[in-house]
Amino acid sequence: AALATGAVMGVEGHIWYTFLDQFIVKRTWSSVLKKVILDQTIGAPFYTLTYIVGKKSISEIY
Template sequence: MVFGKYLFWTNTLSCGILMASGDLIQQEIERYYGAYKNKHYDWKRTGRMFIVGLALGPPQHVFYRMLDQRIPKRDFKSISKKIILDQSVVSPFCINFFFIGMGYLEGHTWDEIVSEIKRKFISVYMVGINKNYFKRKMVKTILFTPLLIMA
């Protein structure tokens, strides 16, 4: 009940917490593989991720609520539309927002931020599309394999 009553704030805070948690996991992976030389966590970096996540929470909340209102059905066609809109509208927005927010918080100039977006946007976007594609394939396999075995 609490989450439903305060859904906007729950989604916003969740976005910040997930971004910060993801950064801590990434730092651990970087340390494990030797890419991150520091023995301690970079809490400032994690804090920046938390702030960007908090800032990303509200627009995502509004977009997904609007999407559910405009496309309320849960059939294959409706879900496909939602996925296409998510990948074609939300993903590019979030990627750009991330680079702009992190660049600003790290003290970069606008020209440096734009340069980084130009260098990295396509590869980040494609990784997101590929990961989402493979996640859906994996979920479908897990969901439908028992049905095939029982048939």
């Protein structure tokens, strides 16, 4: 389960951060702040959900 969770979170992170880099292109302090805010409000809940679900067995989920 840990291997699958890590693989899913790796792909999820790659797609998310690639999107952020394409969506907010400038390299200024305000752009970094925007990325951090988006990451913590949108990205972090998905990472948390993926981690929690990934650490449980199939029988614990259903």
